[in-house]
Amino acid sequence: MNTIFRVSRLAACVAVGSVYWQQAAFAQQEGRPVIEEVMVTASKRGAMALQDVPMAIQAFTGDEMEKRGIVEFGDYARDISGLTFEDQGPGDKKYVLRGTQSTGAATTGVYFDDIVMTGSNRQDGGGRQPDIRLVDMERIEVLKGPQGTLYGAGSMSGTIRMITNKPDATEFNGSINVAGSRTQYADDPNYSYDGVLNVPLIADKLALRLVGYQAKQAGFIDDTLDYGIGGLGVEGANESDISGGRAALRWQVNDRLTVDVMAIHQETDTEGASWYQPLYGEFVQRNYQRLYWDESLDAYNLAIEWSADHGTFSGNVSYMDREIFYQFPATRILCTIYSGIDNPACFSPGPDDVALQANGFLLQPQDRSILSTEFRYASDWEGPIQLVSGIFYQEEESNFTSTVSFASPDGTALPISDRQNVNSNRTVIGTIEQTAVFAELSYDITEALTATLGLRAFKFDVGESGQNLATRNRPEPADPVRTKSDESDITPKLSLSYVFSDDLTGYATYAEGFRSGGNNEPDFATGQTFPAFESDSLQSYEVGLKGFFFSGALQLDTAAYYMDWSDIQSRVLASEDAGTFLILGNVGRASITGLELGGVFRPDTTLDLAIGGNITVLEAELSEDASVGAGEFTPEKGDRIPDVPEFTANAFVEYVFPMPMNGWEGSLRADYAFVGKSYRTFRPEDPSQREQGDYSLVNLGFNVDDGERYRIGLFVDNLLNENGTVTHFVDANLRRPDQVTPTQPRTVGLRLGIDF
Numbered sequence: 001m002n003t004i005f006r007v008s009r010l011a012a013c014v015a016v017g018s019v020y021w022q023q024a025a026f027a028q029q030e031g032r033p034v035i036e037e038v039m040v041t042a043s044k045r046g047a048m049a050l051q052d053v054p055m056a057i058q059a060f061t062g063d064e065m066e067k068r069g070i071v072e073f074g075d076y077a078r079d080i081s082g083l084t085f086e087d088q089g090p091g092d093k094k095y096v097l098r099g100t101q102s103t104g105a106a107t108t109g110v111y112f113d114d115i116v117m118t119g120s121n122r123q124d125g126g127g128r129q130p131d132i133r134l135v136d137m138e139r140i141e142v143l144k145g146p147q148g149t150l151y152g153a154g155s156m157s158g159t160i161r162m163i164t165n166k167p168d169a170t171e172f173n174g175s176i177n178v179a180g181s182r183t184q185y186a187d188d189p190n191y192s193y194d195g196v197l198n199v200p201l202i203a204d205k206l207a208l209r210l211v212g213y214q215a216k217q218a219g220f221i222d223d224t225l226d227y228g229i230g231g232l233g234v235e236g237a238n239e240s241d242i243s244g245g246r247a248a249l250r251w252q253v254n255d256r257l258t259v260d261v262m263a264i265h266q267e268t269d270t271e272g273a274s275w276y277q278p279l280y281g282e283f284v285q286r287n288y289q290r291l292y293w294d295e296s297l298d299a300y301n302l303a304i305e306w307s308a309d310h311g312t313f314s315g316n317v318s319y320m321d322r323e324i325f326y327q328f329p330a331t332r333i334l335c336t337i338y339s340g341i342d343n344p345a346c347f348s349p350g351p352d353d354v355a356l357q358a359n360g361f362l363l364q365p366q367d368r369s370i371l372s373t374e375f376r377y378a379s380d381w382e383g384p385i386q387l388v389s390g391i392f393y394q395e396e397e398s399n400f401t402s403t404v405s406f407a408s409p410d411g412t413a414l415p416i417s418d419r420q421n422v423n424s425n426r427t428v429i430g431t432i433e434q435t436a437v438f439a440e441l442s443y444d445i446t447e448a449l450t451a452t453l454g455l456r457a458f459k460f461d462v463g464e465s466g467q468n469l470a471t472r473n474r475p476e477p478a479d480p481v482r483t484k485s486d487e488s489d490i491t492p493k494l495s496l497s498y499v500f501s502d503d504l505t506g507y508a509t510y511a512e513g514f515r516s517g518g519n520n521e522p523d524f525a526t527g528q529t530f531p532a533f534e535s536d537s538l539q540s541y542e543v544g545l546k547g548f549f550f551s552g553a554l555q556l557d558t559a560a561y562y563m564d565w566s567d568i569q570s571r572v573l574a575s576e577d578a579g580t581f582l583i584l585g586n587v588g589r590a591s592i593t594g595l596e597l598g599g600v601f602r603p604d605t606t607l608d609l610a611i612g613g614n615i616t617v618l619e620a621e622l623s624e625d626a627s628v629g630a631g632e633f634t635p636e637k638g639d640r641i642p643d644v645p646e647f648t649a650n651a652f653v654e655y656v657f658p659m660p661m662n663g664w665e666g667s668l669r670a671d672y673a674f675v676g677k678s679y680r681t682f683r684p685e686d687p688s689q690r691e692q693g694d695y696s697l698v699n700l701g702f703n704v705d706d707g708e709r710y711r712i713g714l715f716v717d718n719l720l721n722e723n724g725t726v727t728h729f730v731d732a733n734l735r736r737p738d739q740v741t742p743t744q745p746r747t748v749g750l751r752l753g754i755d756f
Contacts, residue, residue, distance in 0.1 A: 038059050038061055038139070040053060040057055040059050040141050042055070042057050042141050042143050043150075043440075044150055044314075044376060044378060044388050045378045045386070045388055046312065046378060051546050051547070051548070051555075052505065054450070054452075054495060054497035054505060054507035054544070055144075055145065055495075055544075056143070056145055056544060056559050056596075057142065057143055057144070058081065058141075058142045059141050059142070060076055060079075060139060061138075061139050062136075062137045062138050062165060065134065065137055065139075065140070066177075066711075066753070067667070067701075067703055067711075067713070068669070068701060069179065069713065069751055070134060070140075071135060071192070071215070072131055072133065072134060073085070073095075073131060074087075074744075075134075076140065078650060078673040078675065078697065079671075079673070080142050081144075081614045081616045081648070082097055082098045082099075082158075082596060082618070082648075083142065084096045084099075084101070084643065084648070084678075085726075086101075086643060086726075087274070087726045087741045088274065088275070088727065088729070089238070089270060089273065089274030089275075089293060089741070090131050090240045090242070090274070090293065090295075091128065091130060091131050091293060091295050091324070092293065093128075093129050093131070094106070094119065094129070095108040095160065096108065096157070096643065096644070097142075097144055097157040097158035098145065098157050098158065098563065098592060098594055098618070099157075099563075099592045099594065099618050099641055099644040100156060100157035100538065100592070101620075101641055101642060101644055102536075102568050102569055102570050102641070103569060103570050103571050103584065104515070104518075104533070104570070104584055105119065105120065105154065105516060105518070105569070106118045106119035106120075106129070106515075107154070107156045107515055108154070108158050108159065108160060109151050109152070109153075109154040109158070109159040110129055110130075110160050110162075111151075111161045112132055112162045112164075112264070112299065113162070113164055113303070113318075114301050114316040114318050115264075115299050115301050115318040115319075115320055116318065116394065117130050117132070117299075117320060117370075118154035118155075119154075120368055120396070120398055128324075130266075130297055131268065132162065132266060132297075133194075133213050133215065133242055133244060133266065134162065135194045135196070135213045136165050136194075136196045136209075137162065137163065137164055137165065138163045138165045138166070140160070140161065140162055140163070141159075141160075141161040141163065142158065142159075142160050143155075143158050143159040143161070144157075144158045144559070145157070145158060145509070145511060145513075145540050145561065146158075146493075146511040146512055146513025147159045147511075148456055148491040148493070148511065148512055148513040149440055149455065149492075149493040149511070150388070150438060150454070152394075152434070152436055152438075152458065153434060153458065153514060153516045153535075154515060154516070155513060156513035156514055156515045156536075156537075156538050157513060157538065164246070164248065164262070165209070166250050166260060167198060167207035167208055167209035167249060167250035168198050168200070168207055168209075169200045169201075169202065169204050169205055169206055169207035169252060170200065170203075170204060171198075171200065172198065172199060172200060173755065173756065174195065174196050174197040174198055174755070174756055175195065175196045175753060175754065175755045175756070176193070176194075176195045176196075176753065176754050176756075177192075177193065177195075177711075177751065177752070178191075178192070178193040178752050178753075179191065179192045179193070179749055179750065179751040179752070180749055181747050181748060181749025181750070182748055182749070183217075183218060183220050183744060183745055183747045184220065184721055184745035184746045184747070185220040185283055186219060186745075187218070187235055188236060188239075189218060190216060190218050190747070191216055192213070192214065192215035193213070193214055193215075194211070194212065194213035194214075195210075195211070195212050195213075196210070196211050197210045205251065205252050205253075206249070206251050206252070207249070207250050208247070208249050209247070209248045209249075209250075210247050210248075211245050211246045211247075211248075212244075212245035213242075213244060213245060214241075215241070215242045215243070216240070216241050217241075218236055218239055219235070219238040219271070220238065220283055220744075220745055221236070221237050221238040221273070221274070221275070221283045221285060222234065222235050222237060222283065222284055222285070223237040223272060223284075223285050223286060223290075224284055224285075224286055225286035225287060234271070234272060234290070236272075237272030237273065237285060238270065238271075238272050238275075239270070239271045239272065240268070240271075240274075241267075241268070241269045241270075242266065242267070242268050242269075243267050244264070244266030244267060245264075245265060245266075246262060246263060246264040247262070248260065248261065248262040248263075249261045249262075255307075256306055256307045257304070257305070257306050257307075258304070258305045258306075259304050260301070260303040260305075261300075261301070261302055261303075263298075263299070263300050264297070264298065264299040264300070265296075265298050266295075266296075267294075267296055267297075268293065268294075268295040268297075269292075269293070269294050269295070270291070270292065270293040270294075271290065271292070272285075272290055272291050273287070275727075275729065275739040275741045276739070276740055276742065277737040277738060277739060277740070278737075278738055279737040279738065280737070282723065283723075283742070283745075285739075287329045289327070289328075289329045289361040291327065291328045291329065292326070292327040292328075293326055294324070294325040294326075295322065295323065295324045295325075296322075296323045297321070297322045297323075298321050298322075299318065300318065300319045300320075301316060301318040301319075302316060302317045303315070303316040304316070310379060310380060310381060311377055311379040311380045311381070311387075312378045312380065313375075313376075313377050314374075314376050314377075314378070315374070315376075316373065316374055317371075317372075317373045318370075318372050318373070319369070319370070319371050319372075320369065320370045321367070321369040322367070322368050322369070323365075324364075324365070324366045324367075325363075325365050326366065327361055327362065327363050327364070328361065328362055329361060329362075329736075361404070362402065362403070362404045363401075363402070363403050363404075364400070364401065364402045365401050366399065366401070367398065367399045368396070368397070368398040369396070369398075370395070371395045371396075372392070372393065372394040372395075373392070373393050373394075374390055374392045375390055375391055376388060376389060376390025376391075377389055377390065384443055384444035384445075385441065385442070385444075386441070386442045387439065387440070387442075388439065389437075389438065389439035389440070390437070390438055391435075391436070391437050391438075392434070392436040392437075392438065393435050393436075395432075395433050395434075396431065396432040396434075397429070397430070397431050398428075398429070398430045398431075399427070399428075399429050400427065400428045400429075400430070401426070401428075401469075402425065402426055402427075403425045404425060425469040426466060426467065426469055426521075427466070427467050427469060428464060428465070428467075428521055429464070429465045429466075430462070430465075430519070431462070431463045431464075432460065432461070432462050432463075432516065432518070433460070433461040433462075434458060434459070434460050434461075434516070435459050436456055436457060436458035436459070437457050438454070438455065438456040438457075439454065439455055440452055440453070440454035440493070441453050441454075448498055449496065449497070449499075450498075451494075451495070452493070452494070452495040452496075453493070453494055454492065454494075455490060455491070455493075456490065456491045457488070457491075458488065458489060458490075458491070458514075459486065459487070459488040460486060460487045460488070460517065461485075461486045462485050462487075462516070462517065462518050462519055462532070463482070463483070463484040463519070464482070464483050464484070464518075464519040464521070465480050465481070465482045466481050466521050466522055467479070467481070481522040483520075483522065483529055483532070484519070485517065485518070485532035487516070487517055487534065487535055489535070491512045491513070491514055491537075492510075492511075492512055493510070493512070494509070494511075495507060495508065495509040495510070495511075500547075501547075503547050503548040503552070504545070504546075504547035504548075505545070505546055506543070506544065506545045506546075507542075507544050508542070509540070509541075509542045510539075510540070510541055510542075511540045511542075512537060512538060512539050512540070513537065513538040514537045514538070515535055515536050515537075516535055517534040517535045517569075518532065518533060518584070519532045520532065520533065520583040520584055530583045531585075533569055533586055534567060534586050535567070536565065536566065536567040536568050536569050536586060537566055537567065538563055538566075539563065539564040539566075540562075541562045541563070542559065542560070542562075543559075543560055543561075544559045546558075553601065553603075554599065554601045554602075555599055556598075556599040557596075557597075557598050557599065558595075558596065559594075559595070560595050560596075561593070561594050562592070562593050563591070563593075563594075564589070564590075564591060564623075565589065565591070566589050567586040567588075567589075568588055568589065568590060569585070569586060569587075570584070570585065570586075570587045570626070570635075571584060571585075572584070572585035572587055572626075587626040587635070588622060588623075588624050588625065588626045588635070589622065590620065590621060590622050590623055590641055591619075591620075591623040592618070592619070592641075594616065594618045594619070595617045596614060596615070596616050596617075597614060597615045598612070598613065598615070599612060599613075599614075600612035607655070608655065608656040608657065609653070609656075610652075610653070610654045611653050612651065612652050613649065613651030613652060614649065614650060615648075615649045616649070617646065617647055618644060618645070618647070620640065620641040620644045621638055621640050622635055622636065622637050622638060622639045622682070623637060624637050634683075635682035635683065636682075639682040639683060640678075640679060641682075642678070642679055642681055642682060643678050643679075643680065644678055645675055645676035645677060645694075646676055646677070646678075647674075647676035648673075648674060648675055648676055649673070650671065650673040651671075651672045652669060652671045652672070653669070653670050654667060654669040655667065655669075661706075663706050663708075664704055664705065664707075665704065665706075666702070666703065666704045667701075667704075668700075668701070669701045669703075670698065670699070670700050670701075671701075672696065672697070673696065674695075674696045674697075675693045675694070675695055675696075675724065676694060677691060677692075677694040678691075678692055678693045679692070680692065680728055688730045688731075690728040690738065691725075691728070692725040692726070692727060692740075693724070693725065693726075694724075694725075695724025695725065696720070697717075697718050697720075697743060698718070698719040698720055699717045699718070699719065700715065700716045700719055701714070701716075702714045709755050709756065710753070710754055711751070711752070711753035711754070711755075712750075712752055712753075713750070713751035713752075713753075714749075714750055714751075715747075715748070715749055715750075715751070716746065716747070717744065717747040717749075718745060718747060719746065720746075721745055721746040723742050723743065723745070724742065724743040725741075726741045726742065726743060727740070727741040729741075
């Protein structure tokens with residue numbers, strides 16, 4: 001792999017840039033198909049052609065999403081170069097762009113329109129991204145590399161923007177879509193349906209847009225233990241249901257002033273864990289207690305835009321509230337913290353593994369809310385200088401409660417004398433207040449050469465109050481323990497872009513990103529407090545080239561980058577007078593080098609055929625030994641960052657052709673994705689080290705439509721029925737069997753849609 005990277009770095013000196021393909025639509029020009037450009041708003045300067053934006057962006061249009069059945073993160077994630085993810089089930093994923101994976105807060109910012117949905121910074125909260133159903137979308141934009149200047153904390157390695165279709169006051173319209181499918185090993189079918197209704201209330205002035213949806217994913221993992229709730233095992237334990245909708249109102253006050261209001265509600269329910277335990281067989285788990293994930297999400301957004309003669313003023317206020325009721329088997333925790341339990345009552349590999357699991361559950365109800373507001377100005381000046389500037393404020397509050405107990409066979413809690421008062425029974429309230437001012441100034445040095453300088457000054461105030469509900473040595477709640485910290489800094493960006501021709505643009509960018517710090521939970525039994533963990537930061541150096549060739553028939557994009565990641569947030573062991581504790585700390589430094597190559601080609605003037613794909617080569621490793629101890633297996637220089645594959649690739653072939661029916665068009669598409677091998681921990685000799693990834697997926701789709709109203713689609717996902725390991729979780733104390741989140745088995749289905 002070192003040889004590969006030496007070649008890659010040499011190649012990067014010749015041709016470098018950004019990688020995107022799946023965004024391509026197609027049009028006709030001078031008798032041959034060409035690739036049609038997609039408009040994006042990532043730079044906050046208004047709509048720009050994707051190929052003209054001097055940064056690495058990949059986009060999916062709403063039309064493509066509808067055609068391919070993209071309705072959730074997993075439907076497009078493997079098409080994004082440089083994007084990997086951890087998956088513990090619906091609502092419990094971690095997005096990782098360009099190898100920036102670690103414990104703690106999210107490193108990738110997530111926005112639904114202007115609503116901040118980035119994962120939290122408590123414990124490993126970066127992994128709990130909401131899974132919003134992607135219905136009636138205008139596009140998805142994935143911005144790669146640090147976006148700290150315009151998007152702030154959490155966008156250390158990139159930003160994902162999900163942008164909805166807005167109400168249209170010029171006409172009444174709508175759509176209905178239904179889909180049904182069958183997944184291998186599942187006893188029940190999958191189904192989904194959604195509807196969109198656009199209603200002009202005042203012609204050309206005011207419109208309402210309503211969206212509703214429901215989806216059921218049948219379970220294909222069975223819990224075979226005859227000792228669960230009701231004394232029965234469960235077939236299809238990983239079944240999930242999502243339902244929700246949104247309402248949007250657009251008021252076109254006049255030619256200059258637009259007001260948008262949106263409300264979202266979504267319910268997500270799972271009846272069991274999304275992982276299986278290889279110890280018991282493929283797609284089999286054995287738990288005394290069921291895993292429940294019941295989530296309710298509400299979000300609201302108000303956006304105002306005023307177009308002046310010299311630029312555009314924009315403002316938005318958004319609020320998200322997410323409530324989760326989470327229950328999962330507590331074998332590991334019971335075995336770890338109950339000193340009165342003999343080892344045979346805990347899991348221990350052997351001939352009768354089932355009988356050795358302690359029967360209990362952990363309840364973790366949690367509520368997180370984010371209030372954010374931003375006001376900005378984007379200039380439209382005559383002359384060589386342009387400006388984007390603004391102010392940002394965000395207030396976040398989280399309430400987290402955790403209680404653990406033994407359970408009877410019917411799932412009810414059992415009082416256990418002298419054992420129920422444990423440190424895991426606690427409640428924690430956290431607050432984060434963030435303020436920032438930002439600006440990006442661009443200057444056209446010549447007609448072809450443009451320089452951009454960006455700065456973001458920010459300040460965080462973090463507070464936390466925790467209370468043990470019952471300690472080991474007292475039946476009454478302990479006194480609350482409060483901690484607080486604050487931090488401020490300035491994040492810069494410098495970029496040069498050069499337009500070689502109307503079809504070819506190059507850029508070089510230096511940018512920094514950051515992830516907010518926070519407080520460690522005290523040990524509530526002893527009152528021991530711990531130092532706050534600080535922000536970590538990323539310095540990125542990137543060069544890129546993007547362009548069209550052969551009269552627009554070929555699109556080639558490349559990107560090469562080097563990132564220096566310092567003060568990495570990670571789990572560490574802290575030795576204090578009261579004992580040794582596992583906390584979050586800042587442990588060291590890593591270097592990440594990446595090369596991304598991609599393109600789309602229309603090879604023939606008569607056939608409407610497209611061939612495309614991309615390749616990502618990534619080397620992400622520690623550049624120094626961890627500065628804080630993490631026990632016997634402290635990470636060392638040269639260790640690979642966990643969960644980051646060195647190689648990923650995807651490709652597609654699509655053929656569009658006329659159907660015998662007048663006006664109807666058909667298309668055939670095949671997609672291939674490969675995810676390379678990665679590992680769960682830094683040290684190879686760590687007993688918790690596990691291999692994951694190293695799998696391929698093949699999807700097929702056949703679609704027909706009349707170009708106006710009707711759509712029919714047949715699809716096969718995971719044609720080869722490969723059982724790929726997406727996430728392999730192993731308990732560091734080896735107190736329970738390994739857990740593997742698999743790729744979804746072969747799924748065959750039908751989609752129907754009608755517009756009106």
